[in-house]
Amino acid sequence: MALSCTRPPREARSRRFAGADLHAYLEECRHLALDAIRTIIPRDTAYGPVLYELMLDYPLRSAKALRPALCMATCRALGGRLEAVLRSAAVLEFYHNAFLIHDDVEDGSHRRRDRPTLHELHGAPIAINVGDAMLSLALQPLLDNMATLGLGKALRILQTVARMTRETAEGQAIELRWVRRGCWQLSDADYVLMVQKKTSWYTFAAPMVIGGIVAGVPASRLTELRRFATALGTGFQIHDDVLNLIGAESLYGKEIGGDLWEGKHTLILLHALRRASTDERARALAIIRKRRPPAGRRRAEGDRLRGLVARLRARGHVTPAGQRALEGALRGPATGAKTEADVRFLRALIDHHGSIPYARRVARRWAERARRRLAGIERWMPPSVHRDFIRGLVDFVVTRER
Amino acid sequence: MALSCTRPPREARSRRFAGADLHAYLEECRHLALDAIRTIIPRDTAYGPVLYELMLDYPLRSAKALRPALCMATCRALGGRLEAVLRSAAVLEFYHNAFLIHDDVEDGSHRRRDRPTLHELHGAPIAINVGDAMLSLALQPLLDNMATLGLGKALRILQTVARMTRETAEGQAIELRWVRRGCWQLSDADYVLMVQKKTSWYTFAAPMVIGGIVAGVPASRLTELRRFATALGTGFQIHDDVLNLIGAESLYGKEIGGDLWEGKHTLILLHALRRASTDERARALAIIRKRRPPAGRRRAEGDRLRGLVARLRARGHVTPAGQRALEGALRGPATGAKTEADVRFLRALIDHHGSIPYARRVARRWAERARRRLAGIERWMPPSVHRDFIRGLVDFVVTRER
Numbered sequence: 001m002a003l004s005c006t007r008p009p010r011e012a013r014s015r016r017f018a019g020a021d022l023h024a025y026l027e028e029c030r031h032l033a034l035d036a037i038r039t040i041i042p043r044d045t046a047y048g049p050v051l052y053e054l055m056l057d058y059p060l061r062s063a064k065a066l067r068p069a070l071c072m073a074t075c076r077a078l079g080g081r082l083e084a085v086l087r088s089a090a091v092l093e094f095y096h097n098a099f100l101i102h103d104d105v106e107d108g109s110h111r112r113r114d115r116p117t118l119h120e121l122h123g124a125p126i127a128i129n130v131g132d133a134m135l136s137l138a139l140q141p142l143l144d145n146m147a148t149l150g151l152g153k154a155l156r157i158l159q160t161v162a163r164m165t166r167e168t169a170e171g172q173a174i175e176l177r178w179v180r181r182g183c184w185q186l187s188d189a190d191y192v193l194m195v196q197k198k199t200s201w202y203t204f205a206a207p208m209v210i211g212g213i214v215a216g217v218p219a220s221r222l223t224e225l226r227r228f229a230t231a232l233g234t235g236f237q238i239h240d241d242v243l244n245l246i247g248a249e250s251l252y253g254k255e256i257g258g259d260l261w262e263g264k265h266t267l268i269l270l271h272a273l274r275r276a277s278t279d280e281r282a283r284a285l286a287i288i289r290k291r292r293p294p295a296g297r298r299r300a301e302g303d304r305l306r307g308l309v310a311r312l313r314a315r316g317h318v319t320p321a322g323q324r325a326l327e328g329a330l331r332g333p334a335t336g337a338k339t340e341a342d343v344r345f346l347r348a349l350i351d352h353h354g355s356i357p358y359a360r361r362v363a364r365r366w367a368e369r370a371r372r373r374l375a376g377i378e379r380w381m382p383p384s385v386h387r388d389f390i391r392g393l394v395d396f397v398v399t400r401e402r
Numbered sequence: 403m404a405l406s407c408t409r410p411p412r413e414a415r416s417r418r419f420a421g422a423d424l425h426a427y428l429e430e431c432r433h434l435a436l437d438a439i440r441t442i443i444p445r446d447t448a449y450g451p452v453l454y455e456l457m458l459d460y461p462l463r464s465a466k467a468l469r470p471a472l473c474m475a476t477c478r479a480l481g482g483r484l485e486a487v488l489r490s491a492a493v494l495e496f497y498h499n500a501f502l503i504h505d506d507v508e509d510g511s512h513r514r515r516d517r518p519t520l521h522e523l524h525g526a527p528i529a530i531n532v533g534d535a536m537l538s539l540a541l542q543p544l545l546d547n548m549a550t551l552g553l554g555k556a557l558r559i560l561q562t563v564a565r566m567t568r569e570t571a572e573g574q575a576i577e578l579r580w581v582r583r584g585c586w587q588l589s590d591a592d593y594v595l596m597v598q599k600k601t602s603w604y605t606f607a608a609p610m611v612i613g614g615i616v617a618g619v620p621a622s623r624l625t626e627l628r629r630f631a632t633a634l635g636t637g638f639q640i641h642d643d644v645l646n647l648i649g650a651e652s653l654y655g656k657e658i659g660g661d662l663w664e665g666k667h668t669l670i671l672l673h674a675l676r677r678a679s680t681d682e683r684a685r686a687l688a689i690i691r692k693r694r695p696p697a698g699r700r701r702a703e704g705d706r707l708r709g710l711v712a713r714l715r716a717r718g719h720v721t722p723a724g725q726r727a728l729e730g731a732l733r734g735p736a737t738g739a740k741t742e743a744d745v746r747f748l749r750a751l752i753d754h755h756g757s758i759p760y761a762r763r764v765a766r767r768w769a770e771r772a773r774r775r776l777a778g779i780e781r782w783m784p785p786s787v788h789r790d791f792i793r794g795l796v797d798f799v800v801t802r803e804r
Contacts, residue, residue: 044572050582051575102534106527125508126582128530129574132504135537136567143560151553158545165538170446172531173453180452180528305707308731312724322719326728329710 017392025389029072029089030065032082036090040141054118054130055137058097061113064402067092067207070390074211074225077386084149085214087141088157092207095161098134099168099202101127106176107262108292111255135165149214156213164206171198178265182289184273188362191267192234200233221380228373235366236397241266242359245350247401260343263288267362268355269346275353284349293337306330363398370394419794427791431471431491434484436461438470438492442543456520456532457539460499463515466804469494469609472792476613476627479788486551487616489543490559494609497563500536501570501604503529508578509664510694513657537567551616558615566608573600580667584691586675590764593669594636602635623782630775637768638799643668644761647752649803662745665690669764670757671748677755686751695739708732765800772796 017025037059041052059065068089075085103109104117105124111117119127142161145154174194178186208225217225244259245268259266269288273281309326312318318326350356371394381387419427439461443454461467470491477487505511506519507526513519521529544563547556576596580588610627619627646661647670661668671690675683711728714720720728752758773796783789 047572047575047579050579051572102530106530126578128504128508129571129578133571136564136571139560139564143557143564146557155545155548158541162538162541162545169531169535169538170449170453173449176528176531177449177452305731308727312727317721317724319719322714325710325714329707
């Protein structure tokens with residue numbers, strides 16, 4: 001991989017990126033980013049297995065590492081050097097993984113990239129602290145940019161990161177407010193604004209803008225890059241919502257249907273609710289507002305209590321009516337959680353109203369918008385393998401299976 | 403308060419700070435810091451009551467605001483201007499409150515500054531996101547320092563903040579590792595290292611170093627400031643552990659005995675465990691390793707289930723033996739949580755072995771060490787009301803009641 005630093009492969013050729021090329025490009029960038037991430041994390045073993053080692057857990061799981069690849073590709077497509085952008089690209093991946101750790105705690109998610117989430121493995125306290133420490137460590141390499149990129153570029157990158165983290169937190173706040181208020185009368189425009197702040201900004205906009213800054217393009221072109229990236233990111237997230245329902249878990253890496261269990265505000269569910277009859281909507285909203293069933297220790301407690309009730313019944317210490325009352329209390333209102341049947345109902349509603357094909361159409365419209373914006377950018381971004389990669393992403397984000 | 407910006411009060415006089423003066427100085431700085439914090443938080447109401455408004459919740463609760471006061475005092479005592487240091491001082495208070503929000507989630511704390519913790523009021527997801535957003539927003543004012551303080555000072559402040567957040571996360575990691583491994587065979591030196599990283603760095607060292615940077619003192623003097631602050635912070639935290647056991651909740655603002663319920667690693671408990679007999683130690687460790695009882699919804703669930711069992715017993719659906727088994731399961735191993743009697747046992751052990759007087763002695767030794775280091779600093783820090791405040795803190799940190 002060190003090879004790429006000195007001799008960029010396939011630099012001059014320009015052609016349509018096939019799927020395999022795109023994945024090879026991603027994979028190459030991922031290894032470069034991982035190497036750079038390792039230089040960000042202190043090699044200090046004094047904190048045992050609860051801090052620095054855990055920072056590599058998510059990054060080392062199978063992941064696309066889209067953000068560093070997009071950052072590197074933009075920089076190189078615009079004539080910047082790979083070595084100049086590597087550190088900033090790695091920081092983006094580092095931020096992403098810190099956000100994922102905190103997101104997983106906030107959403108109570110069980111799986112991430114085909115393995116249990118960090119807080120399932122180590123508990124929420126350690127997971128929150130690791131995320132905080134990653135957000136902290138990300139500052140130093142951005143300061144180090146001053147020495148290698150010069151003050152102006154380093155400052156503009158820091159400003160972009162400051163904006164990025166703010167947009168992400170605001171997007172997250174929009175969604176949390178909807179959850180808190182049980183707010184479901186939302187338009188596609190509401191959803192799109194949330195997604196553009198929560199996902200597009202840090203997944204697409206910031207990587208491309210930072211790549212452009214390192215390459216030295218003027219502010220007006222940075223705006224063009226950001227507008228393209230925003231459209232691309234919107235299509236990406238809508239397609240992600242689709243994959244969450246119909247993807248293959250082995251490829252997608254998260255539990256299929258997890259968004260329904262979590263009651264996430266997706267374009268798909270919003271569409272189905274708009275199309276639903278009054279009765280269907282009332283039932284769906286009642287389900288959505290239930291929480292997801294507990295996992296881990298809390299579920300084990302419930303199982304243990306149910307087992308005790310059954311044994312007491314078998315030994316005649318509890319009457320059949322008593323058993324029913326206790327089991328009811330331990331199951332339904334006691335946990336007040338969604339059941340398999342609940343989630344099947346939501347899924348049937350979505351299928352009945354064609355909400356998945358609808359979301360696919362909307363995602364493709366955003367990809368088309370991105371394609372038009374890229375055409376404008378290609379007037380000043382010369383042909384290269386890196387530009388091909390960026391162009392390849394336009395199809396990829398709305399057709400990918402992972 | 404705006405007065406202070408243009409005409410520092412009592413600037414030239416130097417005398418011993420009485421308690422009232424110290425609190426007046428703190429209070430004045432607190433208002434200056436709050437005004438500056440308000441300029442950091444966007445006045446954007448689009449995110450409803452789940453983001454920006456919540457950032458002011460903890461800062462507006464009754465608090466000492468020690469960090470900004472120490473930062474301002476150090477800067478002004480060394481000839482720096484108040485306006486030059488205000489923004490950085492406010493950022494420190496902002497970071498502190500973000501850490502508190504995440505700490506409270508990690509520790510499962512119920513109360514903070516005499517009110518329920520943020521996650522008790524709004525749930526962990528909103529609390530984690532607010533903390534993240536605060537950590538993000540803190541970057542911009544530090545970048546804005548470039549324009550007002552010049553590049554060199556602004557960069558040194560950013561480097562100090564990067565180090566501060568890293569030290570804090572490492573200190574937190576040391577403690578989390580102890581919790582995770584059930585590690586209690588620890589020396590005072592282990593405890594002191596943890597506290598110096600987790601608390602002293604961001605409460606005392608960073609504020610003083612940043613105050614010194616703004617005032618323009620050379621690196622060797624920054625080191626002297628840091629060494630003084632580290633000793634002061636160690637005494638402060640040990641005294642804080644004492645207050646947690648014997649303070650008045652109305653002054654202290656956190657629940658008295660909360661550290662015992664949480665099983666926190668304090669100098670006091672470590673001392674009591676070292677002095678305890680083998681049997682006492684085994685019983686104490688068994689208690690410490692239990693978790694604290696659930697609060698809020700989970701406790702309400704337990705109460706509801708116990709009520710149901712009582713009603714079923716009254717109606718003859720459960721035998722007396724069945725009731726005992728169910729109540730036992732809902733109480734003891736079901737929750738596996740500490741009881742009032744457990745915490746009383748720990749407290750008695752601490753009193754029996756004189757661990758509180760011991761901790762007071764150790765705290766005073768650190769204060770004395772700080773006093774000696776301050777004497778060195780006073781060779782180049784001229785007399786002023788600000789220097790008096792700093793000197794006043796040496797007594798304050800180990801005698802305060804809040």
